[in-house]
Amino acid sequence: MAVSNYGIKLIRETSTVADVVRIDPPEITHETKESTSHGSGGWKEKTPGKLKGIEEFSVVINWEPNKTDPIEIVPGEIQADLLSNNIILYKIRFNTSPLVTWEFYTRVIGISPEEMDSQSPETMQATITFSPTGDLTIN
Amino acid sequence: MIEETIKSSLNTLGYAAYPNKKVQDAALPCVVYKRISRIPNRTQNATDTLRKSRFQFDVLASTYSEMKIMSEAIITAFDATKTYFTEGSFLLNDFDVVDEVFYRHVIEFFIFYKGS
Numbered sequence: 001m002a003v004s005n006y007g008i009k010l011i012r013e014t015s016t017v018a019d020v021v022r023i024d025p026p027e028i029t030h031e032t033k034e035s036t037s038h039g040s041g042g043w044k045e046k047t048p049g050k051l052k053g054i055e056e057f058s059v060v061i062n063w064e065p066n067k068t069d070p071i072e073i074v075p076g077e078i079q080a081d082l083l084s085n086n087i088i089l090y091k092i093r094f095n096t097s098p099l100v101t102w103e104f105y106t107r108v109i110g111i112s113p114e115e116m117d118s119q120s121p122e123t124m125q126a127t128i129t130f131s132p133t134g135d136l137t138i139n
Numbered sequence: 140m141i142e143e144t145i146k147s148s149l150n151t152l153g154y155a156a157y158p159n160k161k162v163q164d165a166a167l168p169c170v171v172y173k174r175i176s177r178i179p180n181r182t183q184n185a186t187d188t189l190r191k192s193r194f195q196f197d198v199l200a201s202t203y204s205e206m207k208i209m210s211e212a213i214i215t216a217f218d219a220t221k222t223y224f225t226e227g228s229f230l231l232n233d234f235d236v237v238d239e240v241f242y243r244h245v246i247e248f249f250i251f252y253k254g255s
Contacts, residue, residue, distance in 0.1 A: 006183070007183060007184075008183050009183060009184065010183075016184060018182075018184060019182050019184070019187065020182055020183040020184060021181075021182050021183065023183065061182075062180070062182060062187060062189075118219070121227060121229055121249070121251065122191075123180055123187075123189060123191075
């Protein structure tokens with residue numbers, strides 16, 4: 001049973017981030033350690049490392065450098081998050097029925113305006129990179 | 140509507156302009172413009188008001204030189220500028236068309252604008 005991937009939301013604390021075009025959601029990992037021995041019969045063996053993690057991820061937004069409207073929260077609030085290096089609660093809400101939300105704390109570690117090519121003008125956009133820390137809550 | 144802006148912009152340049160088809164008794168030279176495509180600027184939350192549309196301008200004239208001069212004037216006015224359209228207009232392509240009635244030159248632009 002498949003569903004459309006349209007309508008995913010990035011939420012900063014309680015406000016939806018406006019103008020999100022693309023989200024590459026974070027990879028959730030649970031590492032393993034190699035435990036191969038001479039008795040492994042010629043095959044690698046692995047055991048749980050007991051360390052889980054939320055990997056860095058990025059979001060592409062329609063970006064207006066001069067936009068300061070606090071309701072839109074882009075880029076003003078996100079830019080402030082990057083400058084402060086504070087850990088902020090962010091959520092990714094998948095547009096399913098019922099809704100599923102991933103909640104985690106993260107830093108903003110990058111704001112990268114995308115290429116602006118006079119040979120092929122397009123919508124001005126920027127890539128925001130997040131570096132989550134701590135645990136993931138799924139609601 | 141963007142079509143109104145196109146018409147008034149061509150009028151500002153001194154050219155009569157008609158949407159989609161030439162009025163039967165319209166004097167030459169003139170321009171017939173039509174929309175080729177409109178690409179939505181969609182986000183995960185909504186569709187943004189920024190539009191990117193492709194328009195075709197058919198320059199119709201009674202002489203070859205008149206057609207050429209008029210076509211170059213339109214390209215010079217609309218290519219790579221935000222003078223006439225708020226978010227810019229950009230030449231994509233232009234070419235002659237063999238026509239038994241008019242001297243015809245086709246010009247295609249991408250026009251960026253906000254609204255409908």
